[in-house]
Amino acid sequence: MIGALLGMGEMSSVKRASYSVGIDKALCKGCLICVYVCNKRGSNVLKESGEMTALGGSLPAVEGGCIGCRWCERLCPDFAINVEEGAEC
Numbered sequence: 001m002i003g004a005l006l007g008m009g010e011m012s013s014v015k016r017a018s019y020s021v022g023i024d025k026a027l028c029k030g031c032l033i034c035v036y037v038c039n040k041r042g043s044n045v046l047k048e049s050g051e052m053t054a055l056g057g058s059l060p061a062v063e064g065g066c067i068g069c070r071w072c073e074r075l076c077p078d079f080a081i082n083v084e085e086g087a088e089c
C-alpha cells in the first residue's frame with residue numbers, strides 16, 4: 001500500500017533453500033576431511049564434536065547454516081554424509 005502510494009513497484013521476496021546434513025555414525029571413521037573442507041570454504045557448519053567413532057577417530061558435529069555445496073558429501077571417503085534439501089524458509 002505504502003509502496004503503491006510512493007509509486008514503487010511490487011516487492012518481491014527471495015526464498016532460500018535450507019539443507020540438512022546427516023552423518024552415519026556407523027560409516028564415519030572420523031577422519032575430519034568433511035570438517036576441513038567445510039571450514040576451508042568458509043561455511044563452518046561442521047565441527048569436531050569431541051565424540052569418538054568406533055575406529056577411534058573424531059565424529060563431526062553439524063551446526064546450522066549449511067549452504068548445500070555438498071563438498072563434504074562428495075569428499076567423504078566412506079560415503080557417510082548425506083546432504084538433503086529441506087523445506088524452504
Ligand code: SF4
Nearest residue numbers: 028029031032034076
Ligand atoms: S569425511 Fe566422512 S569419514 Fe571422515 S569424518 Fe567426515 S563423515 Fe566421517
Ligand code: SF4
Nearest residue numbers: 038043066069070072
Ligand atoms: S554441504 Fe557444504 S556447507 Fe553444508 S556441511 Fe557440507 S561442506 Fe558444509
